[in-house]
Amino acid sequence: MVSAQNSLTVSSPALSPAQVRYELITLGDELLLGLTANGHLTFIGAQLGRRGALLNRNVTITDEADAIAVQFRESWSRADVVITTGGLGPTCDDRTREVIAEVLGQRLVFNEGIKRAIEERFARFGRKMTDNNLKQAYVFERGEVLPNANGTAPGLWVEQDGKVLVMLPGPPNELNPMFIDQVVPRLAARGCLLARAAYVQLRTAGIGESALETKLQPIFERAGPSLSVAFCAHQGAVDCRVSSPSGALTGSDLERIAGECAESLGDDFVVYGHDSLAVVCIEQLRRQGKTLAVVEIATGGLLTHAFNEGDGADKFFVGGLVGGSADAKRALGGVSAGLIHQHGAVSEAVALAMATGAAETLGADYVLAVTGFADVVETGGTAPSAAGKPVVAIFIALVSPAGAWAKPLSYPGPRSSVKVRAVNAALDWLRRELRRAPRAEVTPTPRIGAMS
Amino acid sequence: MVSAQNSLTVSSPALSPAQVRYELITLGDELLLGLTANGHLTFIGAQLGRRGALLNRNVTITDEADAIAVQFRESWSRADVVITTGGLGPTCDDRTREVIAEVLGQRLVFNEGIKRAIEERFARFGRKMTDNNLKQAYVFERGEVLPNANGTAPGLWVEQDGKVLVMLPGPPNELNPMFIDQVVPRLAARGCLLARAAYVQLRTAGIGESALETKLQPIFERAGPSLSVAFCAHQGAVDCRVSSPSGALTGSDLERIAGECAESLGDDFVVYGHDSLAVVCIEQLRRQGKTLAVVEIATGGLLTHAFNEGDGADKFFVGGLVGGSADAKRALGGVSAGLIHQHGAVSEAVALAMATGAAETLGADYVLAVTGFADVVETGGTAPSAAGKPVVAIFIALVSPAGAWAKPLSYPGPRSSVKVRAVNAALDWLRRELRRAPRAEVTPTPRIGAMS
Numbered sequence: 001m002v003s004a005q006n007s008l009t010v011s012s013p014a015l016s017p018a019q020v021r022y023e024l025i026t027l028g029d030e031l032l033l034g035l036t037a038n039g040h041l042t043f044i045g046a047q048l049g050r051r052g053a054l055l056n057r058n059v060t061i062t063d064e065a066d067a068i069a070v071q072f073r074e075s076w077s078r079a080d081v082v083i084t085t086g087g088l089g090p091t092c093d094d095r096t097r098e099v100i101a102e103v104l105g106q107r108l109v110f111n112e113g114i115k116r117a118i119e120e121r122f123a124r125f126g127r128k129m130t131d132n133n134l135k136q137a138y139v140f141e142r143g144e145v146l147p148n149a150n151g152t153a154p155g156l157w158v159e160q161d162g163k164v165l166v167m168l169p170g171p172p173n174e175l176n177p178m179f180i181d182q183v184v185p186r187l188a189a190r191g192c193l194l195a196r197a198a199y200v201q202l203r204t205a206g207i208g209e210s211a212l213e214t215k216l217q218p219i220f221e222r223a224g225p226s227l228s229v230a231f232c233a234h235q236g237a238v239d240c241r242v243s244s245p246s247g248a249l250t251g252s253d254l255e256r257i258a259g260e261c262a263e264s265l266g267d268d269f270v271v272y273g274h275d276s277l278a279v280v281c282i283e284q285l286r287r288q289g290k291t292l293a294v295v296e297i298a299t300g301g302l303l304t305h306a307f308n309e310g311d312g313a314d315k316f317f318v319g320g321l322v323g324g325s326a327d328a329k330r331a332l333g334g335v336s337a338g339l340i341h342q343h344g345a346v347s348e349a350v351a352l353a354m355a356t357g358a359a360e361t362l363g364a365d366y367v368l369a370v371t372g373f374a375d376v377v378e379t380g381g382t383a384p385s386a387a388g389k390p391v392v393a394i395f396i397a398l399v400s401p402a403g404a405w406a407k408p409l410s411y412p413g414p415r416s417s418v419k420v421r422a423v424n425a426a427l428d429w430l431r432r433e434l435r436r437a438p439r440a441e442v443t444p445t446p447r448i449g450a451m452s
Numbered sequence: 453m454v455s456a457q458n459s460l461t462v463s464s465p466a467l468s469p470a471q472v473r474y475e476l477i478t479l480g481d482e483l484l485l486g487l488t489a490n491g492h493l494t495f496i497g498a499q500l501g502r503r504g505a506l507l508n509r510n511v512t513i514t515d516e517a518d519a520i521a522v523q524f525r526e527s528w529s530r531a532d533v534v535i536t537t538g539g540l541g542p543t544c545d546d547r548t549r550e551v552i553a554e555v556l557g558q559r560l561v562f563n564e565g566i567k568r569a570i571e572e573r574f575a576r577f578g579r580k581m582t583d584n585n586l587k588q589a590y591v592f593e594r595g596e597v598l599p600n601a602n603g604t605a606p607g608l609w610v611e612q613d614g615k616v617l618v619m620l621p622g623p624p625n626e627l628n629p630m631f632i633d634q635v636v637p638r639l640a641a642r643g644c645l646l647a648r649a650a651y652v653q654l655r656t657a658g659i660g661e662s663a664l665e666t667k668l669q670p671i672f673e674r675a676g677p678s679l680s681v682a683f684c685a686h687q688g689a690v691d692c693r694v695s696s697p698s699g700a701l702t703g704s705d706l707e708r709i710a711g712e713c714a715e716s717l718g719d720d721f722v723v724y725g726h727d728s729l730a731v732v733c734i735e736q737l738r739r740q741g742k743t744l745a746v747v748e749i750a751t752g753g754l755l756t757h758a759f760n761e762g763d764g765a766d767k768f769f770v771g772g773l774v775g776g777s778a779d780a781k782r783a784l785g786g787v788s789a790g791l792i793h794q795h796g797a798v799s800e801a802v803a804l805a806m807a808t809g810a811a812e813t814l815g816a817d818y819v820l821a822v823t824g825f826a827d828v829v830e831t832g833g834t835a836p837s838a839a840g841k842p843v844v845a846i847f848i849a850l851v852s853p854a855g856a857w858a859k860p861l862s863y864p865g866p867r868s869s870v871k872v873r874a875v876n877a878a879l880d881w882l883r884r885e886l887r888r889a890p891r892a893e894v895t896p897t898p899r900i901g902a903m904s
Contacts, residue, residue, distance in 0.1 A: 032507040034498025035684050038490045041512065046486025055484040056519075060493065060510040067508075125864065150866075173866045232487050300760025301753045304774045308752025322756045322772035412577065414602075414625045 017053040018245050020192045023079040024058040025071055027086040027096060028170065031060050039172055040085040047179060051188065052198030052243075063087060068099045076103065080163055081192055083183075086170035088153040090132040096167065097156070101140060104160055108138040114145065118152045146182045150174045157186065164192065196251065199230075199243035200258040203270040205277060205428040209233045212240060212265075219260045223249070227257065235417060236424035237270070237277065267432050277427035278306040284434040285316040285366070290401070292316060292430070293364035295354045297323040297371040298394055303423045318364045346372040348406040351395035355406070359399045366434070367399040368426045369406075393418070396426045400433050469505040470697050472644045475531040476510040477523055479538040479548060480622065483512050491624055492537040499631060503640065504650030504695075515539060520551045528555065532615055533644055535635075538622035540605040542584045548619065549608070553592060556612055560590040566597065570604045598634045602626045609638065616644065648703065651682075651695035652710040655722040657729060657880040661685045664692060664717075671712045675701070679709065687869060688876035689722070689729065719884050729879035730758040736886040737768040737818070742853070744768060744882070745816035747806045749775040749823040750846055755875045770816045798824040803847035803858040811851045818885070819851040820878045821858075845870070848878045852885050 024044055030036045038060060045055045056079065061067045068087070075082045087096030101108050114137040122129040136153045139145055143165075146155030151174040156167040166183055168175045187193040204212060209231050220229055226248035232239045242257055244250075249257075262269040271280050285292055296303045304320030343349040355369035372394035397406035409425055411418045476496055482488045490512060497507045508531065513519045520539070527534045539548030553560050566589040574581040588605045591597055595617075598607030603626040608619040618635055620627045639645040656664060661683050672681055678700035684691045694709055696702075701709075714721040723732050737744055748755045756772030795801040807821035824846035849858035861877055863870045 029506065030684070031493065032497050032510065033501040034494040034496070037494050038510075041483065042486040042489050044486070045484050049485040054481065054514070056514070057523075058484065058490075058510075058512040062506070062508070071509075173869070232482065301757035301772060301774070304772075305753035305757055308774070318775075320753060320756075320772075320774035322753070322760070322774060323770075417625070 016245070016247070017051060017191070017193050017198075020053055020081060021079045022048060022053055022055045022057075022081045022083070023075040024055055025068075025075055025082065025084045026058060026060045027063055027068065027084065028060075029062050032062060040168075040170075040175065043172070043176055044083060044085075044179065047184060048193065050197055050199075051184065051193035052245075053193055063095065065095045065099045068096055069103055072100050072103050076161075076163065076165070081166070081187065082163070083166045083168065085168045085175060088136065088156075088167060088169045090130070090135055090152070094135070097135075097138060100165070100167070104140070104158065104165070106143070106158075106160075107141045109141045110134075111137050111139045111145065114139065114154055117147070117154075121152055146178055148174050148178060150177065155182065157183075164190065199241040200254045201273055202240045202242075202258055202261055202265070203237060203273070203275070204240065204265060204268050205237045205270050205424065205431070207238065207265070207268040209238050212238050212268075215264060216240065216261050219257060219264060223253075223257050234424075235420045236428065267435065270428075270431065276306065277424060277431055281427060281430050281434060282307065282316055284431070284437075288434070288437055290316070290365040290437075291318045291363075292366045292368070293318045293320065293358050293362040294426075295321040295323070295358040295367065295369040295371075297354070299370050299419045299423055302419055303368065303370055303426060306423060306427065318362045321358055321362075346393075346395060348395055348397075348408065351397035351406040352404055355397035355399045356404055364399075365401055366430060367397075368430050369397040369399075370422055370426055371395050371397075372409075372422075394422045396422065396429065398426075398429050398433060400437070402433075402437070468697070468699070469503060469643070469645045469650075472505055472533060473531045474500060474505055474507045474533045474535070474644075475527040476507055477520075477527055477534065477536045478510060478512045479515055479520065479536065480512075481514050484514060492620075492622075492627065495624070495628055496535060496537075496631065499636060500645065502649055502651075503636065503645035504697075505645055515547065517547045517551045520548055521555055524552050524555050528613075528615065528617070533618070533639065534615065535618045535620065537620045537627060540588065540608075540619060540621045542582070542587055542604070546587070549587075549590060552617070552619070556592070556610065556617070558595070558610075558612075559593045561593050562586075563589050563591045563597065566591065566606055569599070569606075573604055598630055600626050600630060602629065607634065609635075616642070651693040652706045653725055654692045654694075654710055654713055654717070655689060655725070655727070656692065656717060656720050657689045657722050657876065657883070659690065659717070659720040661690050664690050664720075667716060668692065668713050671709060671716060675705075675709050686876075687872045688880065719887060722880075722883065728758065729876060729883055733879060733882050733886060734759065734768055736883070736889075740886070740889055742768070742817040742889075743770045743815075744818045744820070745770045745772065745810050745814040746878075747773045747775070747810040747819065747821040747823075749806070751822050751871045751875055754871055755820065755822060755878060758875060758879065770814045773810055773814075798845075798847060800847055800849075800858040800860065803849035804856055807849035807851045807858070808856055811856075816851075817853055818882060819849075820882050821849040821851075822874055822878055823847050823849075824861075824874075846874045848874065848881065850878075850881050850885060852889070854885075854889070 024041060026038055026040050028036070031038050041058045045058070048055050059071055059075065061071050072082070072084070084096060084100070087094050097108060115134060118133055118136060119129055122133070133152060139154070140156060140158050142160065143156055143158035146157055148154045148169060151169055151171055153169040153174070155169060155178050158165040164187070168178060168183070184193060188195045207215070213231065220227055226244050226246050228243045228245050230241045240261065242254055242261070244254060258272065270277065275283070281292070292307070294303050294307070301320070301322045304322055307317040307320070339349055339353055351369050351371045354371060355367045358364070358369065359367040393411070394409040395406055396409060397404065409422055411421045476493060478490055478492050480488070483490050493510045497510070500507050511523055511527065513523050524534070524536070536548060536552070539546050549560060567586060570585055570588060571581055574585070585604060591606075591608060592610050594612065595608055595610040598609055600606045600621060603621055603623055605621040605626070607621060607630050610617040616639070620630060620635075636645060640647045659667070665683065672679055678696050678698050680695045680697050682693045684693075692713065694706055694713070696706060710724065722729065727735070733744070744759070746755050746759070753772070753774045756774055759769040759772070791801055791805055803821050803823045806823060807819045810816070810821065811819040845863070846861040847858055848861060849856065861874055863873045
């Protein structure tokens with residue numbers, strides 16, 4: 001969990017990374033057959049974006065030597081920086097290194113240091129190294145090696161024809177740290193990325209994209225035309241990024257503008273940077289020394305899982321009770337059969353009883369509960385259903401040291417999206433309550449581009 | 453949940469879809485900035501693969517008109533079928549339709565039927581339609597419309613220059629059913645896809661890829677060189693696909709071969725098709741009329757969530773207890789402090805107590821429990837740790853009507869991957885136990901290519 005407080009400050013680069021043409025070539029039949037999601041695009045695209053560059057193109061092709069040669073030649077002629085992922089492994093279909101060396105007119109040379117690193121890695125795991133692993137010790141004669149702390153295939157860095165080639169191994173636990181620790185600093189040193197974050201991101205919740213834009217418009221107008229603003233909506237949360245592609249506004253200008261936005265938004269402002277609602281809640285719980293539990297019937301573990309994605313939440317997240325069947329409500333939340341009979345299983349009273357029951361069972365200071373049917377009839381929220389009554393699909397409840405409340409939610413859309421919106425609404429409710437608690441700290445100072 | 457029993461039978465197509473050149477163009481800065489994962493590639497790649505075609509290339513580019521024109525021209529000159537996703541919406545940066553019409557030398561014409569459908573959709577949601585939505589009513593003068601049941605922008609189908617262009621809207625809940633219901637049958641009717649599934653997939657668990665290959669080798673050898681075999685490993689489960697790209701082996705040949713494989717594998721064979729381990733377990737529970745609950749301390753809701761991805765599991769999945777903190781063990785599983793003190797929180801005894809406690813609390817017939825630290829020291833499984841003892845990181849426990857057991861697990865690798873492997877090991881244990889239960893049905897007859 002990275003706190004927004006440890007954010008970076010913008011530099012004034014000599015070059016504009018926005019003008020650098022980046023292409024990403026992702027290799028592998030498993031991507032084209034839909035067996036694996038293309039996480040490399042998501043990860044690398046986000047990392048470049050945070051430093052002021054937009055990936056121009058991502059091409060996914062098969063492992064075939066001919067296809068690689070054709071595509072690499074094309075990308076190399078068009079782009080300033082070409083990044084490839086995958087195809088560096090030991091098996092015979094990992095031909096990327098050889099094919100690209102041929103296109104670049106370079107020889108591959110055997111590197112004793114890499115050979116030793118591979119042998120040591122195998123020895124450490126008590127496994128026997130097969131000869132095909134030594135393929136990974138061949139590197140470009142005019143290039144550099146990016147050591148791989150988490151696997152056998154190192155990354156490769158080549159500067160040639162006034163361009164940069166970066167070749168990265170496929171497994172994300174190898175690629176991701178290599179990219180952040182080795183590739184980003186090298187690209188920044190060559191002016192292909194900003195040395196610092198490119199934008200300040202304000203994360204908001206509980207306000208729609210157009211209402212957000214309208215509310216912040218006066219601040220944007222005062223800042224003038226060198227300010228660039230981008231919005232991105234995620235099911236109940238909207239991110240707003242302020243940047244200055246021309247460089248006319250400095251990092252501290254952007255921080256000041258973001259600070260004005262946050263102040264204007266009040267409780268709808270969540271955090272600077274990329275921390276999730278759950279991470280923001282855990283951070284508040286940590287400061288206040290309080291604990292949280294959740295009970296969910298309609299959302300299949302989504303709410304619970306939100307608190308388990310980061311590390312270190314264990315101390316403050318006591319536990320989650322996830323109900324599949326209606327019977328589970330009684331067992332999980334200690335809800336009486338009489339209450340369910342009187343109010344119905346999907347009701348404000350039952351949501352409240354689930355939350356207070358769980359607070360007792362799990363001994364938590366705060367509890368979030370979600371109950372209901374996620375199969376919402378699409379009525380636009382307020383239109384009457386066939387039976388003439390508004391469709392209310394989900395109830396959420398919140399227990400805090402200050403009290404206990406429940407409220408209905410209703411969203412149109414497919415089941416999966418309704419679940420995510422309900423979870424985000426519950427998280428946002430908890431966040432607002434935590435913010436009001438006596439020991440909560442004040443709004444943090446805006447800093448540009450938290451890299452979390 | 454689609455059962456493997458409802459699978460399809462292979463046809464003998466006149467053309468070979470494997471030779472049709474498919475390209476997919478995915479549009480949008482949100483993909484290149486890493487704000488959204490490229491789910492279109494995963495979905496469309498898998499759908500084509502199941503019908504015997506391999507997507508040759510996927511290119512992701514920005515929404516800019518120039519970039520779209522350049523890329524489309526290139527893909528159109530090279531491929532037989534070009535599929536585009538995104539860029540069909542109402543806003544001014546949705547320029548795909550206009551740009552591609554220009555490249556193809558077609559006019560866009562206004563379609564009254566689409567206009568009415570859009571107006572009706574807005575009326576149904578009680579929202580006011582803005583004029584820019586009418587943009588979506590413009591279609592190619594020589595092309596067909598693919599109606600969109602879940603949104604305003606219809607898909608577009610064009611046949612020109614002996615090629616096929618398919619333009620699809622971006623939202624997955626609109627694209628996915630449109631692709632399955634309208635695009636796949638049209639492509640199959642034109643010989644660009646097989647009319648039926650291309651392969652039989654056997655899903656296995658509890659056996660490694662190389663052991664699997666060795667075990668099945670005699671069957672593959674008897675089948676001869678027209679049999680093509682592909683393996684795909686997923687953290688504790690390995691899929692094996694048998695196909696015959698030349699068409700020399702018929703669908704029933706493939707079914708017979710797959711049946712021999714399944715018989716040879718015994719309990720390591722899970723299912724034909726794509727059902728997950730959790731779905732297979734739920735299907736067995738349904739047949740036996742039994743219920744399941746889970747308790748997990750180390751895996752942050754992953755096990756619980758596995759049972760909530762499909763629909764209709766609610767009757768058989770009673771609930772999940774997900775612990776964050778160590779204290780939660782007592783509360784969730786009813787584990788006594790004395791037991792934890794004596795054996796340690798991560799022990800066989802505590803895993804067993806958690807599972808039996810949850811069986812009582814939740815009244816379930818079967819319970820799976822996972823406890824432990826997922827922060828495994830990489831020792832290769834059996835090597836001694838610094839303290840001279842084997843590192844045992846996780847315990848899983850299983851309660852069934854026949855008894856209760858616990859066992860240790862140990863995996864190398866990063867935390868996220870260890871969690872997935874532990875969850876898969878727990879699911880596979882339950883699956884084997886369910887298979888042994890008196891009322892479990894016999895192995896299903898192999899049918900080619902369950903499309904679930």
